[in-house]
Amino acid sequence: MEFSSRIIEQAVNEFSRFPGIGKKTALRLVLHLIKQNEQDIQGLSGAIIALKDQLKTCKECGNVSDEEVCNICKDQRRDKTLLCVVEDLRDVMAIENTSQYRGLYHILGGLISPMDGIGPEDLNMASIEERIKKNEVGEVIVALSATMEGDTTGFYLSRRFKSLGVKVSSLSRGIAIGGELEYADEITLGRSIASRVPFE
Amino acid sequence: MEFSSRIIEQAVNEFSRFPGIGKKTALRLVLHLIKQNEQDIQGLSGAIIALKDQLKTCKECGNVSDEEVCNICKDQRRDKTLLCVVEDLRDVMAIENTSQYRGLYHILGGLISPMDGIGPEDLNMASIEERIKKNEVGEVIVALSATMEGDTTGFYLSRRFKSLGVKVSSLSRGIAIGGELEYADEITLGRSIASRVPFE
Numbered sequence: 001m002e003f004s005s006r007i008i009e010q011a012v013n014e015f016s017r018f019p020g021i022g023k024k025t026a027l028r029l030v031l032h033l034i035k036q037n038e039q040d041i042q043g044l045s046g047a048i049i050a051l052k053d054q055l056k057t058c059k060e061c062g063n064v065s066d067e068e069v070c071n072i073c074k075d076q077r078r079d080k081t082l083l084c085v086v087e088d089l090r091d092v093m094a095i096e097n098t099s100q101y102r103g104l105y106h107i108l109g110g111l112i113s114p115m116d117g118i119g120p121e122d123l124n125m126a127s128i129e130e131r132i133k134k135n136e137v138g139e140v141i142v143a144l145s146a147t148m149e150g151d152t153t154g155f156y157l158s159r160r161f162k163s164l165g166v167k168v169s170s171l172s173r174g175i176a177i178g179g180e181l182e183y184a185d186e187i188t189l190g191r192s193i194a195s196r197v198p199f200e
Numbered sequence: 201m202e203f204s205s206r207i208i209e210q211a212v213n214e215f216s217r218f219p220g221i222g223k224k225t226a227l228r229l230v231l232h233l234i235k236q237n238e239q240d241i242q243g244l245s246g247a248i249i250a251l252k253d254q255l256k257t258c259k260e261c262g263n264v265s266d267e268e269v270c271n272i273c274k275d276q277r278r279d280k281t282l283l284c285v286v287e288d289l290r291d292v293m294a295i296e297n298t299s300q301y302r303g304l305y306h307i308l309g310g311l312i313s314p315m316d317g318i319g320p321e322d323l324n325m326a327s328i329e330e331r332i333k334k335n336e337v338g339e340v341i342v343a344l345s346a347t348m349e350g351d352t353t354g355f356y357l358s359r360r361f362k363s364l365g366v367k368v369s370s371l372s373r374g375i376a377i378g379g380e381l382e383y384a385d386e387i388t389l390g391r392s393i394a395s396r397v398p399f400e
Contacts, residue, residue: 002296005266007255008289011247017240018229029218031289033251034264040217041252045245047211051233052241055207064234066205089208089231096202 001027060131062107062124064089072105079103080135085128085142085157087111087150095143103141106131111149112156120156128157132166139167146173201227260331262307262324264289272305279303280335285328285342285357287311287350295343303341306331311349312356320356328357332366339367346373 001023003009008030015026033041057063058070065071072078072092082103086092087110095101108123132140142157144150158168174192175184184192201223203209208230215226233241257263258270265271272278272292282303286292287310295301308323332340342357344350358368374392375384384392 002293004271004289004292005255005264007247007250007266008264011251014244014247017244019232020225020228025220027290028220030251032219033248034255036252038252041248044214044217045248047207047214048233048241048245048248050207051211051230052236052238055205055234064205064208066207071204089204090227092204093202093227 058107061105062109062127063092063105077102081138083128083132083135083137083140085140085144087144091143101141104135108153111144111147112153113149114152123153125157125160129160129164132161132164137166139169142168142170144170146171261305262309262327263292263305277302281338283328283332283335283337283340285340285344287344291343301341304335308353311344311347312353313349314352323353325357329360329364332361332364337366339369342368342370344370346371 001012003012008027011030011033012023012026015021015029016023018026021029033044054066056065056068058065058068058073060069060073063070063072079102082101083106084095084101084103085106085108086095087108089107092105092107095105106124106128108125110118110123112118112120112123131137140157140161142154144154154170158170161168172195173188174195175181175188181189201212203212208227211230211233212223212226215221215229216223218226221229233244254266256265256268258265258268258273260269260273263270263272279302282301283306284295284301284303285306285308286295287308289307292305292307295305306324306328308325310318310323312318312320312323331337340357340361342354344354354370358370361368372395373388374395375381375388381389
């Protein structure tokens with residue numbers, strides 16, 4: 001793709017570094033920006049810079065936060081003896097949306113992935129045991145994606161927590177609610193037969 | 201969608217103002233940015249600000265440009281007597297990629313669209329007649345999208361240019377090269393039958 005303007009080319013290159021955004025989409029975004037007024041441009045660039053300058057990491061759970069300790073960790077009404085280990089902020093948001101969980105979170109910031117050279121030491125795991133002891137946690141829920149990396153990380157954590165005498169559980173796997181059987185993949189269907197539950 | 205961080209919420213809101221980017225995609229982009237280093241963040245926000253601060257509009261053709269007059273208008277090897285009217289920068293890039301056109305361009309910056317309240321006075325049209333006279337243009341190619349707005353704008357321009365005694369042509373419409381007949385829509389197929397051409 002050839003650009004007549006160096007400024008546009010640079011902006012397109014910057015935008016095409018986002019995951020899932022190619023040169024054509026980046027150009028569409030840049031052309032949209034060109035039509036915006038000064039204030040909108042300042043708003044966008046200010047918000048981007050604030051992500052680096054103002055955003056903090058919660059020193060308790062590792063989640064991104066506006067302050068030293070995030071709103072969830074600060075909330076006195078939440079059950080400190082229940083800890084849910086997740087990959088990132090999106091998982092926290094997804095679980096919060098269910099309104100089914102009132103414990104605290106621990107955000108790993110990634111998953112163990114030998115293929116990508118990511119080991120336990122690259123993740124926010126060092127302080128988990130300390131938190132479990134400090135908060136007298138009774139159960140750790142490992143809520144990770146049902147992928148190779150998620151399973152590896154979950155298995156690793158469950159082994160690590162064994163010596164602490166804490167109950168470790170994982171999310172149940174199976175057919176999604178509302179999902180039709182014929183469209184379920186074989187692995188999920190196979191797993192849901194193996195881990196079948198008695199009718200209530 | 202509820203955010204625990206105001207800074208993230210603001211960044212997500214800014215990104216979701218882009219066309220075709222919803223809250224979920226915006227969040228994905230923001231989470232990507234959080235993981236970037238200082239330099240990458242500065243690069244992106246700098247490129248965005250440069251779009252407003254440094255980018256100019258070519259005073260000849262209306263295209264975005266790094267300088268007062270764009271590279272195409274400055275190029276002495278191009279045929280000044282041929283003028284191609286297009287909607288925006290992307291169309292210039294698409295036509296330049298064909299290597300079939302060596303004339304100049306005139307960028308409207310939009311199309312006439314009564315539904316959106318966009319009339320001729322909102323577009324870069326005021327200087328076209330002057331350019332046609334100054335450059336002694338012999339033919340104007342109206343290269344606009346084959347949509348209602350594109351056709352309306354083309355019709356309007358062809359009427360305006362009539363008094364100038366200049367040849368006005370539009371892009372040929374028909375089956376795309378490599379396109380299979382059975383997948384062509386009825387309107388395109390109908391038009392390509394009506395405007396059939398003799399075998400060479």
